[in-house]
Amino acid sequence: MTRAIALHQVSKAYGRAPRAVDNLSLSIAPGEFVVLLGPSGCGKSTVLRMIAGLEEVTEGELLLDGEPANHMPPSERGMAMVFQNFALYPSMTNRANIGFPLKLENPRQDHSERVESTARMLGIESVLDRYPAQLSGGERQRVAMGRAISRRPSAFLMDEPLSNLDAKLRNHLRAEIAQLTAELGVTTVYVTHDQAEAMSLGHRVAVMRGGVLQQVSAPREVYALPENVFVAAFIGTPRINLLRAVVHAPLDGRMSIDLGRQRLPLPEPLSAEHQLLRIQQGRDLIVGLRSEAVRIAPPSHARPGEVALSGVVEHVEYQGHEALVHLNTGSQPAVVPELESARPQQAARRRRRAGGGGTGVGVLERLRERATGHVGGPVVSLDEPVSGRQDPHSPDRPGLMAGDLVVRTGPDMRLRRGGQVPLLVDLEHLYVFDQQGRRICPLPRDVPGLDV
Numbered sequence: 001m002t003r004a005i006a007l008h009q010v011s012k013a014y015g016r017a018p019r020a021v022d023n024l025s026l027s028i029a030p031g032e033f034v035v036l037l038g039p040s041g042c043g044k045s046t047v048l049r050m051i052a053g054l055e056e057v058t059e060g061e062l063l064l065d066g067e068p069a070n071h072m073p074p075s076e077r078g079m080a081m082v083f084q085n086f087a088l089y090p091s092m093t094n095r096a097n098i099g100f101p102l103k104l105e106n107p108r109q110d111h112s113e114r115v116e117s118t119a120r121m122l123g124i125e126s127v128l129d130r131y132p133a134q135l136s137g138g139e140r141q142r143v144a145m146g147r148a149i150s151r152r153p154s155a156f157l158m159d160e161p162l163s164n165l166d167a168k169l170r171n172h173l174r175a176e177i178a179q180l181t182a183e184l185g186v187t188t189v190y191v192t193h194d195q196a197e198a199m200s201l202g203h204r205v206a207v208m209r210g211g212v213l214q215q216v217s218a219p220r221e222v223y224a225l226p227e228n229v230f231v232a233a234f235i236g237t238p239r240i241n242l243l244r245a246v247v248h249a250p251l252d253g254r255m256s257i258d259l260g261r262q263r264l265p266l267p268e269p270l271s272a273e274h275q276l277l278r279i280q281q282g283r284d285l286i287v288g289l290r291s292e293a294v295r296i297a298p299p300s301h302a303r304p305g306e307v308a309l310s311g312v313v314e315h316v317e318y319q320g321h322e323a324l325v326h327l328n329t330g331s332q333p334a335v336v337p338e339l340e341s342a343r344p345q346q347a348a349r350r351r352r353r354a355g356g357g358g359t360g361v362g363v364l365e366r367l368r369e370r371a372t373g374h375v376g377g378p379v380v381s382l383d384e385p386v387s388g389r390q391d392p393h394s395p396d397r398p399g400l401m402a403g404d405l406v407v408r409t410g411p412d413m414r415l416r417r418g419g420q421v422p423l424l425v426d427l428e429h430l431y432v433f434d435q436q437g438r439r440i441c442p443l444p445r446d447v448p449g450l451d452v
């Protein structure tokens with residue numbers, strides 16, 4: 001039997017600290033694989049532990065198969081949990097470890113057949129008579145999974161089960177987990193902070209930030225239609241380029257998006273989506289460009305819907321099958337504070353700039369407060385106001401910050417550091433977010449599904 005799990009406006013408070021989980025509602029269908037994704041400390045494990053019954057629900061309701069379950073003892077929930085630090089009993093063979101929950105449940109019965117079939121499923125038959133200390137990390141984690149599934153639980157709760165393993169093994173086991181849970185058809189809630197893992201495993205991905213659920217959607221949808229800047233920035237590698245922008249909509253001319261030193265002219269007639277931008281005229285906005293929305297090519301190669309931009313090459317990251325080109329287009333990157341550590345170079349530069357003082361700092365603080373004080377959708381804080389730009393050639397000019405745009409190219413493209421390259425931006429793939437980080441463009445639409 002597999003379970004439906006529902007959380008209805010669930011919160012968790014530890015003492016006086018800000019709520020670890022705040023007003024979270026989420027319904028998980030029987031057999032569904034849902035991934036909880038978010039940065040460290042956002043409340044993922046807390047949600048999982050409340051579902052398991054290891055943590056009390058402070059407010060709201062947990063329903064299992066539609067029945068209130070806030071106070072149901074963990075042992076009655078029939079769920080199996082797999083943790084990052086898989087604790088196997090060192091003095092028991094792997095066979096005994098896998099069979100242990102079965103033995104607890106029914107001490108007199110012979111469970112060897114179930115243990116063998118579980119081991120076969122996980123490809124660890126040959127190590128059953130060894131001890132955990134005699135296994136590799138990957139094998140140990142498989143034994144831990146075996147112990148969790150041997151009982152055929154009604155739901156799997158997995159808390160970063162692969163994060164102790166090296167990248168190659170992690171990818172391998174990831175595929176195995178997907179296959180195994182699909183075969184068993186058991187409801188699975190899987191916690192990770194690795195977006196690639198979330199996207200490849202989940203039927204749906206639930207993105208959390210600071211205890212608040214941001215979006216729950218199929219992987220394709222979280223990628224294509226992120227509700228806000230935080231989700232857009234958390235999902236996708238390389239990270240979406242986020243640039244501060246202002247819509248320029250003259251009465252007698254073509255509408256464009258001002259990115260600082262350059263403008264993106266919007267094609268006419270304006271699409272319904274781009275029409276929406278007219279009312280945003282003059283407001284601080286954030287433009288999002290994923291690396292696939294921009295290519296290095298001259299204006300003469302523009303396809304319908306592509307407009308020209310240019311950038312100066314800052315540096316090139318060679319990746320083997322492709323290269324990531326960091327360009328300076330003279331725009332000001334928008335900042336999602338929790339995610340900044342992933343871009344240390346920029347963060348360091350920003351700190352240096354902030355340390356330099358100047359008139360921008362008070363406004364910076366105000367903007368930050370405004371953005372983070374917004375209930376339910378605090379998403380982005382902007383470093384400095386877009387208005388009041390300075391001379392583009394001034395050394396203090398934020399627009400001169402290196403690498404505001406990352407673009408992918410083939411590995412063989414020859415690029416010179418400091419050289420200017422022509423770019424084409426595909427406006428079909430243009431994201432626009434408001435000051436609070438909420439998506440304005442593109443409008444909701446059907447995202448094609450995956451036929452398997």
Ligand SMILES: Nc1ncnc2c1ncn2[C@@H]1O[C@H](COP(=O)(O)OP(=O)(O)OP(=O)(O)O)[C@@H](O)[C@H]1O
Nearest residue numbers: 014017020038039040041042043044045046047193
């Ligand atoms: N027992 C506890 N007592 C007090 N605070 C706690 C307790 N457990 C968790 N917290 C706090 O609750 C918040 C959410 O913690 P949680 O463990 O759910 O985060 P997480 O998303 O799983 O993070 P990570 O990715 O680092 O595991 C954190 O701020 C954490 O410090």
Ligand SMILES: [Mg+2]
Nearest residue numbers: 044045046159
């Ligand atoms: Mg955790």
